[in-house]
Amino acid sequence: MRHRIILGLTLAAFLSSCALYSSPKNVKVQIPSKFEYKINSTNSTLSQNWWENFNDPTLNNVIKTALENNLNYKIALKNIQIAQTYVGQNQSALLPTINATYSSTRNKPSLNQNLSPLTSSNKIYNLHQAGLSASYELDVWHQIQNSVNQAKANVKLSQADANVVKLTLLSNVAQTYFQLSALDLSIENFTKQLESAREILKLNEDQYKSGLINIEPVENAKTQTENIKTVLNNLIKQKQITQNTLAYYLGKYPEDFSIKPLIKGFDSQIYAKLIPPQVPSTVLTQRPDVKEAMYNVLSYAYAQKQALANFFPVFNLTANYGYASTNLSNFIENASNVWSFGLNILAPIFNYKKNTSIYERSKLQYEQAVLNYRNTVINSFNEVDSALASYKKDNEALLSYQKNYQSAKNLYDIYKAQYEAGTVDYITYLNYRINLLTAQYNFINQNLLVREDVISIYNALGMGLSSD
CATH class of the missing domain: 2.20.200.10 (Outer membrane efflux proteins (OEP))
Structure with a gap:
């Protein structure tokens, strides 16, 4: 009986030591071979520094400043250096x-x-x-070496986390920059609308005082003027808030920051040339959040091995x-x-229950990390397919808004010519001018929405890390 117990303990130690020395197994995740949505791209090659594809020097400078000065990104880079110190600390345990x-x-x-x-x-x-x-x-049970391996995995985890911060920063900065561009155009647009509305109101008031019309057109003109004024004030407020947000991304105080973004391309941009060509779905394994989740699994796998070693002398x-x-x-x-x-x-003799609890917790943390990894992979497909679907539908809507804008422009040109020829009154001409400006405003906003969709596609595919 005694020999059986010794044999059993020896066998258990041998099997455990195999687990302690072996590398963690890769977590297999089945992924679709292609994305659900397909889109047409007219460009076979695009810069990984995707913001350069917009050909906007001001945007390029803003991105450069953000990468140099953003404090959240700097903190993430410091976390890499901190993680590296643990590698040296744990390696020192291998020395006398x-x-x-x-x-x-x-x-x-x-x-x-x-x-x-x-x-x-x-x-x-x-x-x-x-x-x-x-x-x-x-280091008989490889506990120290596994702690070193865990520290190395944590370094890679911190690097992936820094890249997640970087991708988020890139997309936030670009989208905020284009929001400022659209707001500048919208403020200019509603300023013109307000000028026309005030002229209409004055003309109606003059006609009412002369007894040519009743009060209804005057009240309608007042309502229109106040509505336009309200929208204009909201746009000015949004611009200040958006500019403050951009200053924060650039690591600057709002008081020390001002910018004049370019406003080109909001009436003629062809976005098919900005869309990445069809890429294999395996590209998502290079997304930093997927890498982060993978290295998190690896870190907990090594932590589990260290917890197992606690049972041995x-x-x-x-x-x-x-x-x-x-x-x-x-x-x-x-x-x-x-x-x-x-x-x-x-x-270890009297701390078996403690070591058992530590080991069970490490197993659960590892299993949780595996679930998080699989969830991250699924979410990455969700983000790509959602970004592609949004772009596809928003771009179709953009074409409709463009047609509406062109129709409004054609009508405006007709009534402008008739007004200059003296066949229609000035109020009619001004109303068609406001209609044109309204159509232009809708077109600008839809244009911004499609730009944000393009940026979301870049972000979902993990583009923008080539400079690392």
Whole structure:
């Protein structure tokens, strides 16, 4: 019976040691071979620095400033450096620990105790001691090496997290920049609408005072003017808030920041040339959030191995060498040296329940990390397909808004010519001018929406990390 118990313990130790030494298994995730939505692209090659595809020098400079100054991104980069320090710290446990000591004391033995072997009387004497002590933990169960491997996985995890921050920063900065561009155009648009509405109101008031019309056109003109004024004020407020947000992304105070974004392309941009060509779905495995989740799995796998090693004894080699003498003149002579060498074995006996809880928790954390990894992969497909679907439908709507804008422009040109020819009144001309400006405003906003969709596609595909 005794031999069976010993054999069982030996077998358990052997099987556990295999788990301790082996590398963690890769988590397999089945992914679709292609995305659900397909879109047409007229460009076979696009810069990984996707913001450059918009050919906007101001945007390029804004992105450059954000990458240099954004504090959240800087914090993420510091986290990489912090994680790297743990690698060195854990690797140091693979090396012996060596300590040097020296002491010099003046002593007088008690008359009621045996005399010190270093002195032959009970007289006061000096005792000089110096030595070196070394200890080394034998990494029998690979616990230290697994801690090093976990620290290395955490470095890669921090790098992936920094890239997640970077991608989010890039998309936020670009979208905020284009929102400012659209707001500038919209403010200009509604300023013109307000001018026309005020002219219409004044003309109606003059006609009402002259008895040519009743009060209804006047009240309608007042309502129209106030509505336009309200929208204009909201646009001005939105611009200030949006500019403050962009300043924050650039690591600047709002008081010290101003920008004049380019407003080109909001009436003639062809977005098919900005869309990435069809890419395999496997590209999503390079997304930083997917990598982050993968390295998180790896980190917890190594943590689980360390928790398993807690059930086994720790082996420590210790050595001490030094000198002890009552005479400083012959302190380092061979006759004064002392030394010791030993093997210490610390076996866990009474903390089994604690180690079991630690190990069970590490297993659950690993399983949770695996679930999070699979969830991240599924979400990455959701984001890509949603971005592609949004772009497809918003771009179709953009074409409709463009047609509406063109129709409004054609009518405006007709009534402008008729007004100049004296066949229609000025109020009719101004109303068609407002209609044109309204159609232009809708076109601008839909244009912005499609630009944001394009940026979302870049972000969902993990583009923008080529400079790393």
